Amino acid sequence: MKNVEIAPAKGKLGVLLVGLGAVSTTTIAGVLAIRKGLARPIGSLTQMGTVRLGKRTEGRSPKIKEIVPLAELDNIVFGGWDIFEENSYQAARTAGVLETSLLDQIKPELEAIKPWPAVFDQRYVKRLEGPNVKKGKNKRDLAEQLRADIRNFKKDFGLDRMVMVWCGSTEVFMKESAAHQSIDAFEKALEANDPAIPSSMIYTYAALMEDVPYANGAPNLSVDIPAMMALAQQKRLPIVGKDFKTGQTWMKTVVAPGIKARLLGVEGWYSTNILGNRDGEVLDDPESFKTKEESKKSVLDYILQPQLYPELYKDLCHVVRINYYPPRGDNKEGWDNIDLVGWLGYPMQLKINFLCRDSILAAPIVLDLALFLDLAKRAGMSGIQEWLSFYFKSPMHAPGLYPEHDLFIQLMKLKNTLRYMVGEELITHLGLEYYD
Numbered sequence: 172m173k174n175v176e177i178a179p180a181k182g183k184l185g186v187l188l189v190g191l192g193a194v195s196t197t198t199i200a201g202v203l204a205i206r207k208g209l210a211r212p213i214g215s216l217t218q219m220g221t222v223r224l225g226k227r228t229e230g231r232s233p234k235i236k237e238i239v240p241l242a243e244l245d246n247i248v249f250g251g252w253d254i255f256e257e258n259s260y261q262a263a264r265t266a267g268v269l270e271t272s273l274l275d276q277i278k279p280e281l282e283a284i285k286p287w288p289a290v291f292d293q294r295y296v297k298r299l300e301g302p303n304v305k306k307g308k309n310k311r312d313l314a315e316q317l318r319a320d321i322r323n324f325k326k327d328f329g330l331d332r333m334v335m336v337w338c339g340s341t342e343v344f345m346k347e348s349a350a351h352q353s354i355d356a357f358e359k360a361l362e363a364n365d366p367a368i369p370s371s372m373i374y375t376y377a378a379l380m381e382d383v384p385y386a387n388g389a390p391n392l393s394v395d396i397p398a399m400m401a402l403a404q405q406k407r408l409p410i411v412g413k414d415f416k417t418g419q420t421w422m423k424t425v426v427a428p429g430i431k432a433r434l435l436g437v438e439g440w441y442s443t444n445i446l447g448n449r450d451g452e453v454l455d456d457p458e459s460f461k462t463k464e465e466s467k468k469s470v471l472d473y474i475l476q477p478q479l480y481p482e483l484y485k486d487l488c489h490v491v492r493i494n495y496y497p498p499r500g501d502n503k504e505g506w507d508n509i510d511l512v513g514w515l516g517y518p519m520q521l522k523i524n525f526l527c528r529d530s531i532l533a534a535p536i537v538l539d540l541a542l543f544l545d546l547a548k549r550a551g552m553s554g555i556q557e558w559l560s561f562y563f564k565s566p567m568h569a570p571g572l573y574p575e576h577d578l579f580i581q582l583m584k585l586k587n588t589l590r591y592m593v594g595e596e597l598i599t600h601l602g603l604e605y606y607d
């Protein structure tokens with residue numbers, strides 16, 4: 172097989188983070204700590220993952236980072252925006268995810284990362300209010316200010332390339348509308364201060380206009396509209412989203428394929444969570460929760476395929492709840508009750524109680540996405556990067572296709588894409604040759 176031409180990862184990679192909250196600061200502090208040898212990059216495919224190449228008999232399973240040229244952690248520079256003025260050290264302390272003893276060992280580096288004033292409008296995130304916000308005559312002007320921040324970041328740190336990852340709050344639920352249908356309509360809407368353009372879309376537009384690939388970690392529409400897809404195609408930029416797949420939904424996309432594989436019926440799946448961080452507070456607003464709920468609920472329909480198996484899944488009752496409960500901070504607790512139906516219609520129950528740490532699960536995803544998006548751009552891949560669906564609750568997909576939610580299919584797709592990039596044979600798991 173012929174390999175794809177991939178430009179080398181020379182120089183520095185700027186990682187632009189929108190929102191310096193729990194997820195972002197856990198990512199930044201994590202990368203700084205790993206760089207200093209203070210911690211290990213557990214949970215990151217780009218840092219720890221391997222990929223089998225060739226036949227099972229060949230014994231070739233190099234690390235992913237040994238077969239594709241990824242930016243080194245030492246060459247990453249972080250920058251970002253937030254509506255609060257706290258630097259990354261203070262913001263990490265506020266988030267309360269990492270121990271102060273670890274943060275203190277990287278304090279000067281964290282303190283140096285101060286958020287630029289944000290583009291923010293409370294109309295789209297009702298529960299937040301902060302002082303570090305840009306003013307502009309219209310949304311176009313705000314987009315220009317973000318573009319200037321991006322250019323200055325590049326110049327000030329002598330960056331070779333950049334990527335942007337949205338780690339800002341979940342906005343109110345919005346549907347695609349006329350302003351989102353083309354680049355032209357979108358630019359006119361920016362000028363006219365159209366309410367159909369939330370803050371997240373202004374960042375997306377600014378990123379793409381500055382030739383920066385974009386990943387969307389929240390369920391916001393953001394890059395998932397025809398105008399942005401057209402802009403990404405025009406500029407030959409990779410884009411990906413949406414909503415990091417971390418705790419309960421990740422577990423759902425592990426367990427549901429197993430149930431389906433055994434053709435067990437599911438009558439009901441009740442998922443509830445308690446969460447006490449700022450994200451939990453934002454999601455306590457019904458309009459922001461609606462955006463999250465849509466994203467969390469879609470996975471079962473696609474995995475279980477009720478249209479193919481109506482007897483097993485047609486009447487499935489799927490309920491998802493998130494309750495804001497401050498005492499737990501970032502340590503989310505999720506409960507799932509699954510009402511199963513087995514042979515001859517006999518009922519069974521499966522209970523999952525997951526005591527996880529939201530940002531500890533999200534940080535390696537942010538790092539991997541930053542490095543893989545940068546790789547995709549250097550490999551000339553543009554538009555939706557479906558091979559990165561592995562990282563998302565609501566993976567973006569081409570029109571007319573259904574999204575792939577099964578975690579194991581997603582991982583196979585990711586690894587086959589890496590094999591394809593380096594001209595190695597794709598692995599189908601047929602394996603008849605071993606028995607010839």
Ligand SMILES: NC(=O)c1ccc[n+]([C@@H]2O[C@H](COP(=O)([O-])OP(=O)(O)OC[C@H]3O[C@@H](n4cnc5c(N)ncnc54)[C@H](O)[C@@H]3O)[C@@H](O)[C@H]2O)c1
Pocket residue numbers: 189190191192193194195252253254255266289290291292296299301337338339340341370371388389390414415416417418448449450453529530532533
């Ligand atoms: N942690 C997870 O497991 C997980 C999983 C999936 C999705 N997410 C999403 O990732 C995002 C970040 O999560 P978090 O736990 O870090 O939340 P957080 O509240 O700690 O951080 C979000 C930050 O974004 C800032 N912000 C909001 N709007 C902004 C804007 N327009 N410009 C700049 N900054 C803005 C907020 O001030 C806040 O500091 C949320 O949307 C969350 O839903 C998180």
